[in-house]
Amino acid sequence: xxxxxxxxxxxxxxxxxxxxxxxxxxxxxxxxxxxxxxxxxxxxxxxxxxxxxxxxxxxxxxxxxxxxxxxxxxxxxxxxxxxxxxxxxxxxxxx
Amino acid sequence: xxxxxxxxxxxxxxxxxxxxxxxxxxxxxxxxxxxxxxxxxxxxxxxxxxxxxxxxxxxxxxxxxxxxxxxxxxxxxxxxxxxxxxxxxxxxxxxxxxxxxxxxxxxxxxxxxxxxxxxxxxxxxxxxxxxxxxxxxxxxxxxxxxxxxxxxxxxxxxxxxxxxxxxxxxxxxxxxxxxxxxxxxxxxxxxxxxxxxxxxxxxxxxxxxxxxxxxxxxxxxxxxxxxxxxxxxxxxxxxxxxxxxxxxxxxxxxxxxxxxxxxxxxxxxxxxxxxxxxxxxxxxxxxxxxxxxxxxxxxxxxxxxxxxxxxxxxxxxxxxxxxxxxxxxxxxxxxxxxxxxxxxxxxxxxxxxxxxxxxxxxxxxxxxxxxxxxxxxxxxxxxxxxxxxxxxxxxxxxxxxxxxxxxxxxxxxxxxxxxxxxxxxxxxxxxxxxxxxxxxxxxxxxxxxxxxxxxxxxxxxxxxxxxxxxxxxxxxxxxxxxxxxxx
Numbered sequence: 001x002x003x004x005x006x007x008x009x010x011x012x013x014x015x016x017x018x019x020x021x022x023x024x025x026x027x028x029x030x031x032x033x034x035x036x037x038x039x040x041x042x043x044x045x046x047x048x049x050x051x052x053x054x055x056x057x058x059x060x061x062x063x064x065x066x067x068x069x070x071x072x073x074x075x076x077x078x079x080x081x082x083x084x085x086x087x088x089x090x091x092x093x094x095x
Numbered sequence: 096x097x098x099x100x101x102x103x104x105x106x107x108x109x110x111x112x113x114x115x116x117x118x119x120x121x122x123x124x125x126x127x128x129x130x131x132x133x134x135x136x137x138x139x140x141x142x143x144x145x146x147x148x149x150x151x152x153x154x155x156x157x158x159x160x161x162x163x164x165x166x167x168x169x170x171x172x173x174x175x176x177x178x179x180x181x182x183x184x185x186x187x188x189x190x191x192x193x194x195x196x197x198x199x200x201x202x203x204x205x206x207x208x209x210x211x212x213x214x215x216x217x218x219x220x221x222x223x224x225x226x227x228x229x230x231x232x233x234x235x236x237x238x239x240x241x242x243x244x245x246x247x248x249x250x251x252x253x254x255x256x257x258x259x260x261x262x263x264x265x266x267x268x269x270x271x272x273x274x275x276x277x278x279x280x281x282x283x284x285x286x287x288x289x290x291x292x293x294x295x296x297x298x299x300x301x302x303x304x305x306x307x308x309x310x311x312x313x314x315x316x317x318x319x320x321x322x323x324x325x326x327x328x329x330x331x332x333x334x335x336x337x338x339x340x341x342x343x344x345x346x347x348x349x350x351x352x353x354x355x356x357x358x359x360x361x362x363x364x365x366x367x368x369x370x371x372x373x374x375x376x377x378x379x380x381x382x383x384x385x386x387x388x389x390x391x392x393x394x395x396x397x398x399x400x401x402x403x404x405x406x407x408x409x410x411x412x413x414x415x416x417x418x419x420x421x422x423x424x425x426x427x428x429x430x431x432x433x434x435x436x437x438x439x440x441x442x443x444x445x446x447x448x449x450x451x452x453x454x455x456x457x458x459x460x461x462x463x464x465x466x467x468x469x470x471x472x473x474x475x476x477x478x479x480x481x482x483x484x485x486x487x488x489x490x491x492x493x494x495x496x497x498x499x500x501x502x503x504x505x506x507x508x509x510x511x512x513x514x515x516x517x518x519x520x521x522x523x524x525x526x527x528x529x530x531x532x533x534x535x536x537x538x539x540x541x542x543x544x545x546x547x548x549x550x551x552x553x554x555x556x557x558x559x560x561x562x563x564x565x566x567x568x569x570x571x572x573x574x575x576x577x578x579x580x581x582x
Contacts, residue, residue, distance in 0.1 A: 014175075014363075014364055014366070016177050053170040053192070053369045053375050054170075054369060054371065054373075054374050054375060056374060058374050059374055059375060059376070059377045060146050060373055060374040060375060060376045060377070061145065061146075061374075062145075062146055062147070062148035062151065063119070063145040063146060063147055063148060064148060064149075065112050065113050065114050065147050065148060065149030065150070066113065066114060066119065067113055067114045067119055067120070067121045068114070068119030069114075069118060069119045069120040069121070069131075069133040071130040071131070072133070072134075073129045073130050073132075076129075076132070076134070076137060076139075077129070082234070084231060084234075084236065085128065085236070086127055086128035086129050086130070086238075087128050087129065087227065087231065087236030087237055087238055088129065088179075088236070088237040088239070089231060089234040089235070089236060089237070090179040090234060090235050090237055091233075091234065091235070092228065092231075092233055092234055092235045093178070093179055093226055093228070093235050
């Protein structure tokens, strides 16, 4: 299945990737060939196979409901580009 | 044209766990920004989420309470989107295998009948952080304390047909989750939020009309008002021959209208896939039955019991059973006074009035259930009349006592409220009243037999004025006897 360029742009937008026109063409080709591979997989009869949620044949472990974390805000905020009064700052977002 | 309203609700309820759904950070409300956001909540590289067993237990408890199928195998998925309050770039949720499947609740309608509303599913997911747009100049501030707080999202079938039904459904869900103790139910802190899907269709048409979704409505009253204003808006458009745009809208309570949240040009595609960091959650029948053992009496059962076993009216029972704390208070009063009806009158009367006036919840009331129960006991054994009981109640409200039952007795003494029920003493007072008011007595004696019941009123007033705290029933008996002796 071939993707058109607009679909590639939409996917890039959803993934917040900035692509120039050369890259768009390249991604168009590569993503389309991945989809071809998916088409091949889809052709296999899987009607008797239970969908797999996880490759490991194991069950989720549970954690007791207890507060085990301490406040490490100063530590974490060292890698943030900008903070103020304990808040992480980001370019203004208003709905 | 006659239109039929179709409403479905998605309710997000924060689970009352101590720690987050996938990390050991605290979920306590009101902490300083980002002091409860750990490496897992921040989505830092290399962290691994571990599922909170209490969140699982609470979700199963909810499922059992609404008589739902419980997912013995549930799977977490990633819902991918970019927003600053979602640091991982995805929300961990459950898409195809939710923990709670199809269930149902019953809501009460105005005419006293009940209507069953089916619940499509309820799944576990994590809450996002909060964005603050004021006070940071050209920037927004992000507080991630809420990120990772466990939620159940409860999705109804589109079976509600009016704003009133939707509000009743939201109320009932609130009542159920607070009864279960799985959510604190504090709407003002966002512990429960509601998305309302609203559409109209010509009456008789099977196919649904185009719907809009009103996001994040956070009070019972606003659910009703938001839906009503949206119905009106859609009806205006349809009546004019227009068509509804499927979109997300916000309710502005000040203007009482919904407005469009500008939809982005590229339709969102959440690209769900199973979360590779979390394994399937498997539970068995033993687990489910063990949780079932912990279910408390639920509001519907409690209401039915109040009516059947204690003779309360359906309305009184519905109000008193609707809120867990209120129901507990009421039952404690009723037990202590050994009188459900008297307790119902007081809790719905003086207690409710005090709560409204002081704008407090029942847990903050200065009069404990044991104290009120004792006051009612004193009414029943004629130590207090209703007025006296009210005085004690108000004195306690004003902080004139302490929180002990003994404090009630002390106030009765210090305020001089003990009723005089001693017949001898009352006879003496009544005799004096009659002797002092010969004209009234003459008037009474000239009153025909069948009108005397009314004519006795002034004597009661005079007697009670002469000696405050006399038992009105004894006064009445003595008056009748004395007056009949006169003719």
